[in-house]
Structures are given as C-alpha cells and as structure tokens.
Amino acid sequence: xxxxxxxxxxxxxxxxxxxVNIYQKIHEIKNLVESFQRGDLRxxxxxxxxxxxxxxxxxxxxxxxxxxxxxxxxxxxxxRLLSILMSLPDGVVVLDRDKKTVLANTAFLDxxxxxxxxxEGKAFTDIIRVPEVLDMIDTTYRERELSLKEFxxxxxxxxxxxxxxxxxxxxxxxxxxxxxxxxxxVEEVRRDFIANVSHELKTPITNIRGYTETLLEGAIHxxxxxxxxxxTIRSNVERMERLITDIMHLSxxxxxxxxxxxxxxxxxxxxxxxxQLFRKKADEKGIEIINNTTGAEIEADPERLEQILTNxxxxxVKFTEKGYVEVNYEERVLSVRDTGIGIPSKYIPRxxxxxxxxxxxxxxxxxxxxxxxxxxxxxxxxxxxxxxxESEVGKGTEVKxxx
Numbered sequence: 001x002x003x004x005x006x007x008x009x010x011x012x013x014x015x016x017x018x019x020v021n022i023y024q025k026i027h028e029i030k031n032l033v034e035s036f037q038r039g040d041l042r043x044x045x046x047x048x049x050x051x052x053x054x055x056x057x058x059x060x061x062x063x064x065x066x067x068x069x070x071x072x073x074x075x076x077x078x079x080r081l082l083s084i085l086m087s088l089p090d091g092v093v094v095l096d097r098d099k100k101t102v103l104a105n106t107a108f109l110d111x112x113x114x115x116x117x118x119x120e121g122k123a124f125t126d127i128i129r130v131p132e133v134l135d136m137i138d139t140t141y142r143e144r145e146l147s148l149k150e151f152x153x154x155x156x157x158x159x160x161x162x163x164x165x166x167x168x169x170x171x172x173x174x175x176x177x178x179x180x181x182x183x184x185x186v187e188e189v190r191r192d193f194i195a196n197v198s199h200e201l202k203t204p205i206t207n208i209r210g211y212t213e214t215l216l217e218g219a220i221h222x223x224x225x226x227x228x229x230x231x232t233i234r235s236n237v238e239r240m241e242r243l244i245t246d247i248m249h250l251s252x253x254x255x256x257x258x259x260x261x262x263x264x265x266x267x268x269x270x271x272x273x274x275x276q277l278f279r280k281k282a283d284e285k286g287i288e289i290i291n292n293t294t295g296a297e298i299e300a301d302p303e304r305l306e307q308i309l310t311n312x313x314x315x316x317v318k319f320t321e322k323g324y325v326e327v328n329y330e331e332r333v334l335s336v337r338d339t340g341i342g343i344p345s346k347y348i349p350r351x352x353x354x355x356x357x358x359x360x361x362x363x364x365x366x367x368x369x370x371x372x373x374x375x376x377x378x379x380x381x382x383x384x385x386x387x388x389x390e391s392e393v394g395k396g397t398e399v400k401x402x403x
Contacts, residue, residue, distance in 0.1 A: 001074050010392065032268075034326040041332070044260045045079060066311075072216055074104075085105050086105045086106050088107055089107055089176035089177070090107055090176050090177060090178045090210050091104075091105065091107040091108030091109075091110075091111045091112075091148055091175075091176070092105045092107070092108060092166070092174065092175070092176055092177075093105075093124070093174070093175040093177070094172065094173075094174050095106050095124055095137070095172045095173050095174075095175065095357070096171075096172040097171040097172050097353065098123075099121055099123060099124050099125070099137065099141070100121055100122065100124070101119050101120055101123075101124055101127065102121050102172065104119055104120075107177075107213070108177055110152075111156070111158075111160065111177055111179060112127075112128060112155070112156070112177075113155065113156060114127065114154070124137065124398045125202040129190075130149040130151060130153065131147065132149050133151065133162055133175075135149075136148075136149040136162060137164060137173065137175070138162055139164070140164030140165075140166060140173050140222065141166075141235060141285060144166045144168075145166065146163065146164065146165055146166070147161050147163070147164040148161065148162070149161070149162050150162075150180065157179050158179055158181045159179070159181045160177055160178065160179060160180065160181075161177070161178045161180045162175055162176065162177050162178075163175070163176040163178075171347065180200065189354070191355060192354075192355070193355070194351070195241075196248065196355035200355075201240060202244050203236075203237050204236035204237070204240050205236075205240075208231065208233050208236050208237065211229040211230075211232055211233050212233065214229060215229055215230075219365070226364075231400060233323065235241075239396060243371075245370065246371035246375060248370065249307075249353065249371075249375055250371055250374055250375055250378070253375065253378040253379065253382065254378065257306075258378075258379075258382060260301045260304060260382050260383055261301045262299050262300055262301055262383065263299070263300075263301075263302070264297055264298075264299060265297065265300050265301075265302045266296075266297055266299050267293045267296040267297060267298045267300075267301070267305075267329055267334070268291065268293045268294040268296055270305055270306050270309065271293045271309060272291055272300060273326050273328070274306055274309040274310050274313055275289050275291055275313065276316045277310065277311055277313075278314065278325075279287075281317055282317055282325065285306050285317070285320070285321065285322075286322060287320055287321075287322065287324060287325060288323070289317075289318065289325050289326075289328040290314075290324055290325070290327070291327055292327060292328045292329070293327055293328065296329045298334070298403055299403070300383060300403070301383070304379050304382070304383070307375070307379060308359075308376050308379050308380065308401070309327070309336070310375045311372040311373065311375060312336040312376060313327070313336060314372065315372060315373070316336055316337075316338035316340065316397070317330070317338075319338070319340040319341050319397075320338045320339055320340035320341075320396070321340070322339065323338070323339025323340075323344070323396070324338070324339055325337070325338045325339075328337070329392075332402060332403050333400050333401070333402055333403070334400070334401040334403055335398055335400045335401070336398070337396065337397070337398040338396045338397055338398075339366040339395070339396040340394055340396050340397060341387075341393070341394065342356070342391045342392050342393040342394055342395055342397055343358055343391040343393070343397055344393055348391060351373050351389055352373045352374055352376070352377035352387075353374065354371060354374045355371065356387060376399075380401055383403070385401050385402055385403050386398065386401070386402040387400070387401050387402075388401075388402070
C-alpha cells in the first residue's frame with residue numbers, strides 16, 4: 001500500500017511539472033501572438049523539446065518571417081515609388097475621399113511656392129485657392145472621370161495645366177500639375193510668325209497681281225509703263241525672296257542644323273568684302289563707310305561672320321541719311337556704329353525678336369524683313385559671343401559684339 005501511494009505521488013508531481021511546462025509554453029505563445037498583433041514581427045519564440053506546441057511556435061516564427069519579408073518588400077516598393085514621385089518634373093498631389101492631402105511631391109511645392117512642407121492631412125482648399133482648380137476637383141470627384149484644365153497662376157506669373165485622375169481604389173483623386181508657360185510662349189511665337197509671314201507675303205503678292213493685271217489689260221503696249229510696272233514686280237519678287245531666304249536661315253539656325261567652323265580669320269578682309277556690297281548705296285546717300293579693322297584677326301566662322309556683318313551694315317546704311325557707318329575692332333569688341341536716326345531706349349530690349357521693327361512702315365519701304373537682327377543674335381550666340389546695342393534717337397546706333 002505504501003509503495004502504491006509513493007508511485008501515485010510521483011505521478012502527480014511529474015504530471016504537475018508537465019502541466020506547468022505546458023502552461024508556460026502556452027503563455028509564451030500567447031505573448032508572441034500579442035506581440036505580432038502590436039506589429040512587432042521581429043520577436044521570436046524558440047521552445048525546447050518536441051511536440052505540438054514547439055511546432056506551433058516554429059510555425060509562428062516562420063509566419064512572422066514571411067510577413068516581415070513581405071512588409072520589407074512593400075517598404076522597398078513604397079520607397080521606390082516615393083522616390084520616383086518626388087523626382088518627377090510635374091507636380092503631383094494625392095487627395096483622399098474627403099479632399100484632404102495624402103501626399104504631395106517637391107515639384108508641386110515648387111510650382112506654387114509652398115514653403116510649408118507639412119501639408120499632409122490638410123484640406124486642399126487650405127493650400128491652394130484657385131477657382132479653376134477647385135472647380136475641376138469638384139468635377140473629378142463628382143463624375144469620376146479624367147478632367148483637364150489650364151489656368152494662369154498670378155503669384156508665379158506662370159501658365160499651368162492640371163489633370164485630375166480618379167483613384168478608383170480609394171475614392172480619392174490624383175492631381176498632376178504641369179508648367180506649360182514655355183509651350184504657351186512657343187505657341188504664341190508660332191502664331192505671330194505665321195501672321196507676320198502671311199502679312200509680309202501678302203503685300204508683295206498683292207502688288208505683283210495688281211501690276212500684272214494692269215499689264216494684261218493693255219499697259220504692256222506702253223513701253224514706259226511696262227518697264228515701270230515690271231521693275232516694281234521685280235522689286236516685290238526680290239522682297240519675297242529676301243524674306244524666304246531669311247526665314248530659311250533662321251529656321252536652320254533654330255533647329256540646330258547650323259554648324260560653326262571657327263578658325264583664325266582675317267577680319268579686315270571679311271569686313272572690306274562686306275562693305276563693298278554697300279559702298280554704291282552709301283555713295284548715293286552721301287554716307288562715308290569706314291573700315292577700322294585692317295590687319296585684325298579673329299577666331300570665327302568666316303561665312304557666318306560675313307553674314308553677321310552684312311545684316312548689321314545693311315541696317316546701318318538703311319537708317320543713316322548723313323554722316324558715316326564705321327566698323328571697328330578693339331580689345332575683342334567688334335562694333336558697327338552709325339550716325340543714323342537712332343532707336344528709342346524702350347525698344348532696345350526687343351531688338352532681335354523675329355519680325356520686330358521699331359518703325360514697320362519705314363522698314364518695309366527700305367526692304368527690311370524684320371529678321372536680320374534675329375539671325376545676327378542667333379549667329380552671335382552660336383559663336384559663344386555676346387551682343388550689346390546702344391542707341392540714342394537722332395544721334396545713331398552702335399552694335400557691339402564681344403568675341
């Protein structure tokens with residue numbers, strides 16, 4: 001009987017120890033699960049021995065590893081996407097269903113000169129109050145379709161385009177802002193260019209048609225009238241030819257097809273070659289032409305250099321009625337100076353624009369196309385030089401090229 005009681009006591013002790021061990025393991029597993037629930041997936045539980053609880057612990061460890069691996073993968077992907085988003089040249093803003101800011105990239109902050117980088121969670125209406133944008137946002141939320149709007153932002157004096165894209169997964173929207181100021185400027189230049197070319201061609205074409213019809217109606221039988229009319233037709237054809245030639249030169253330069261072959265060039269010879277083209281006209285007007293570049297040398301493309309000088313000397317002779325036209329080269333400054341009518345200071349910044357003329361009617365009468373200085377400006381820049389224009393009304397003009 002005593003032995004039986006002793007064995008029973010041993011069994012009870014062993015069973016108690018086993019139960020305590022089981023309880024401890026269950027408690028440790030419970031603590032591990034609670035850690036996972038709190039987001040701590042790095043915690044691990046290693047139980048000794050074999051059995052179901054040890055296998056459960058091992059399974060939980062493996063599950064945590066997989067979850068952690070997936071989270072890290074998501075974090076990497078999120079960082080990549082965020083990096084791409086932040087490096088985009090267009091401004092991007094993500095709004096939630098309540099029109100509050102979830103995310104905004106650097107380009108957006110720069111476009112609108114926003115210095116408060118902590119805009120997450122703010123209502124978009126507290127960040128930007130542009131009626132056109134707010135109306136477009138309402139439309140995108142309401143219709144759940146892509147929408148687009150262009151607007152002028154007074155604060156930065158820029159033209160902007162905004163695209164609203166519905167985020168179907170989260171009921172919010174994505175806004176993409178793009179600076180289209182340069183595109184607008186190019187479009188305006190294109191429109192002006194077409195309008196100017198049309199106008200410049202219309203006048204000589206009208207003249208040619210008019211004189212041709214007059215000749216066909218009988219004026220051709222009068223030798224004097226026929227010669228006079230044919231002379232006028234020829235001058236209008238030459239005017240159109242000059243215009244088309246200048247347009248082709250300018251287009252070639254602006255499209256990057258121009259190559260500059262800089263080499264040591266005898267400036268004096270180049271200048272004299274150009275001046276010879278205008279000496280007859282200058283003599284007829286009683287203007288003295290002076291070449292102060294004899295013996296000077298310069299690093300330039302000889303052909304383009306003469307094109308620059310031709311345009312500058314042509315303008316100088318055209319707009320000078322008395323005095324002189326002088327070409328100088330001193331201390332790396334090439335200049336063409338005249339004693340002509342001069343240019344009002346308010347117009348000087350616009351010189352070099354295509355088709356810009358201070359006095360359009362006078363320029364057309366003298367055969368100008370309005371493209372000469374634009375060509376000069378591009379050729380000077382292509383050489384890596386700088387151009388400056390100084391002028392005083394009634395005293396003359398000096399164009400300086402710093403080589």
